[in-house]
Amino acid sequence: MILSVWVAAIAIGIGPCAAFAGQTSAPVEQQPPAAATAQAPMTKAEAKELFRSVDEILSFVSSDSKLPIEHSVKRKLISREQINGYLKKKFDEDQGAKRMERSEVILKKFGLLDRDFHLRPFLLSLLTEQIAGFYDNKTKTVNLLDWIKPDDQKPVLAHELTHALQDQKVGLTTWSDVSAKGVARNVQEDNEHLQTDEADTARDAVAEGQAMAVFVDYTLRPTGKTLADAPELGDRLKDMAADSNGSPVMARAPLLLQQSLLFPYTDGLSFEQAILVKSGAKAAFADVLENPPSSSFEIMNPKAYMAHAPVPVLRLPDIHPLLDAEYTPYDVGVMGELDVRMLTELFGGQQMATALAPEWAGGVYYAAQRKSAVTEAEKESTASIALLYYSRWKNADSARSFLRVYAAEIPRKYSGVVRRPKDEADGDEQVYSTSEGDVLLSIAGEGVFVSEGFELPLARKLRDQIVSTQPEGPLQIAGARSHELSLGLAHTLSSFGMIRAAGLQRYTFEGRPGMAR
Structure with missing residues (x-):
C-alpha cells in the first residue's frame, strides 16, 4: 500500500533504524529545533568512551539475539549539521523517498492526508528533530551523534548494532528493498505489484522489532530481566509510543504519519516478542530473517505467520x-x-x-x-x-x-x-x-x-x-515483495534510523511503577 512504500523508502537509506524525538511542521532550514541545537557537543573524553562502548555493546547484542559477529563495526561521530545535510540529500536522491512523494496525491485522494498538507518539509523537520542515531548499511557504519551524551546513546547503540548484525547475516540493502519498481503498465505488472506489495514494510517491522527487543533487553540489564521474562513490557512500550505528549511535532502529525512511523517499532516489537516467547531467540532473530513475513497482516497477527496461514491477496483483471x-x-x-x-x-x-x-x-x-x-x-x-x-x-x-x-x-x-x-x-x-x-x-x-x-x-x-x-478463497502471497499504500511511508521513514518517537528512546525501566526491577 502507499504507506508501506513510504516507510520502506525511509528505512532503506540510513539503515533500518533511527531515533526520533518530536516533529515540527516547518521545514528544517527555516525552523531548526531550538532544544536540540542548544545542546553542547560531547567532549573528547566522552567521545572516546562512546567509541569504546561499541564493541562491548555489540557483544551484548550478539549474545542477546544469537546473531553471530562476523566482523567489527565501523563507527563515526557526526554533527546535527551533517544529519541535516544527509537527510536533505537523501530526500533528493533516494528512490524510496521519490516513490513516497509520488504516493502523496493518492493518500490525499483516500482522505488519509489533508489536501493542503505538504509532506516533504514536514518529514524533514520531523526526522531532523527526532533522529537519535543510525546504522548505515551501505557504508557499514554506525553513526553516533555528537550532541547526545554517551549514557543516553548506549541503548540506541544496542538498537543500531542489532541492525549491523542483521546486515552481516542477510545484507540489509537488498534484503530490505524487494518491492516491484516503477509504474505497472499492464495486467501482468499490476498483479506482480499486488503479489509483492507489503513485503518491504513487513521486513522493516522485523528489522525494527528485533532491534527494539534488544533495546529493551539492554535497558533491562540492571534488573536481570529480559523481554522474554517480562513480555508485558512490550505492551507498555506500545502504550507509551501512542502517547505523543513529549513530542510536539508528533502530536501535530496526521494520524497516517504517527501510525506509519511507529508501526515498525511497536507492531514489529509485538511480532518479535510473540515469536521470542513461544520459540526462543534463534526463531525470533535468525529464522525470521531467513524466512520473513510478507504482509502487515502477518506482522499484526504473528500467530498466523507462525502457523503459515494464507495471506489474503486479491487480483486485478485486465482493466x-x-x-x-x-x-x-x-x-x-x-x-x-x-x-x-x-x-x-x-x-x-x-x-x-x-x-x-x-x-x-x-x-x-x-x-x-x-x-x-x-x-x-x-x-x-x-x-x-x-x-x-x-x-x-x-x-x-x-x-x-x-x-x-x-x-x-x-x-x-x-x-x-x-x-x-x-x-x-x-x-x-x-x-x-x-x-x-x-x-x-x-x-x-x-x-x-x-x-x-x-x-x-x-x-x-x-x-x-x-x-x-476474485477467487472464492484467499491466496497466499506468491512473491517476497510488497507495496502497501500507507506502509510505503513506514518503509521510507524507517530507513532514516532509530526514532525517539513518543519517548521510546528516553524510556527507562527503573523507578516506574509496576515495572520489573
Missing part, C-alpha cells in the same frame, strides 16, 4: 482496455490491514478501527491519472486522479460497517457533494456527484467497491470485472 484511452496508469497496490486500521480510525474513530481491522480479508486499489492533466499543478491535484478500491471482509456485517464509515467521509473529502438516488441501480449502490467527478459505492456480500473520479458507466464496468475475477 487497461477500459482506461488507457483517457488515463495513464499511476499506482496500484494493496490496501492491507494496517491501512484499514488507519482509515477506519480516521473516518470512524478508534473503537470502530479496533472492531473492523481484524475483519479485513483483502483489499486492492488502482489509481489512474487523466491524460488531460498537463501542467505540474494539474498533475499534483487530486482532481487529476481517478481511484478504485475493492475490499473483502470476513462477513457481510463487517462489509456493511466499513461501507457506512467510508460513505460518511465523502462529504468531508469533496465539495459540492450531492447524492443521486435516481441513478442508483438498487439498494446496494450509492451514487454521488462531487467536485472531482462521480463517486460510486456498492456492496455485494462480503465485498465493498469504491470508485472516485471515474464516470458512473465506466465505474460499473470496472466493478463488474474486478468482482468477477
